Amino acid sequence: MLLNKEKILENLEEIVGKDFASNTTEDLFIYSQDPGASESRPVDFIAMPCSVEEIRKIVELANIEKIPIIPMGGGLTLSGLVIPIKGGIVMDLKRMNKIIEINESSRYVAIEVLRDWIG
Numbered sequence: 807m808l809l810n811k812e813k814i815l816e817n818l819e820e821i822v823g824k825d826f827a828s829n830t831t832e833d834l835f836i837y838s839q840d841p842g843a844s845e846s847r848p849v850d851f852i853a854m855p856c857s858v859e860e861i862r863k864i865v866e867l868a869n870i871e872k873i874p875i876i877p878m879g880g881g882l883t884l885s886g887l888v889i890p891i892k893g894g895i896v897m898d899l900k901r902m903n904k905i906i907e908i909n910e911s912s913r914y915v916a917i918e919v920l921r922d923w924i925g
Contacts, residue, residue, distance in 0.1 A: 814851060814871055815828075818867070818895070822860050826855075826856075829850060829852070834852070849893060876895070876896045
């Protein structure tokens with residue numbers, strides 16, 4: 807299936823804003839590899855959501871367009887976990903950086919994403 811990359815990029819820009827969605831050669835190169843020894847692989851898009859609602863919309867778009875999503879946290883993994891196998895959208899979650907709760911006695915941390923998913 808051939809992707810309509812222009813339309814998909816426009817949709818991603820509507821979801822996360824023009825500054826936080828890209829398919830430029832330079833950005834795709836950066837997101838096609840990690841600091842480890844894994845071979846780089848092509849990426850189709852980068853999206854940087856800042857809310858659970860934006861993540862939901864990206865997942866819906868990817869489902870409609872049949873595009874894989876590769877989540878990326880801090881980008882410090884050395885194991886190739888964020889390298890796409892068949893292209894897709896790298897969803898960079900670095901903008902979701904709020905700590906909701908640190909519970910020392912129960913030894914857990916609730917971060918921004920979990921708060922809305924758990925309810």
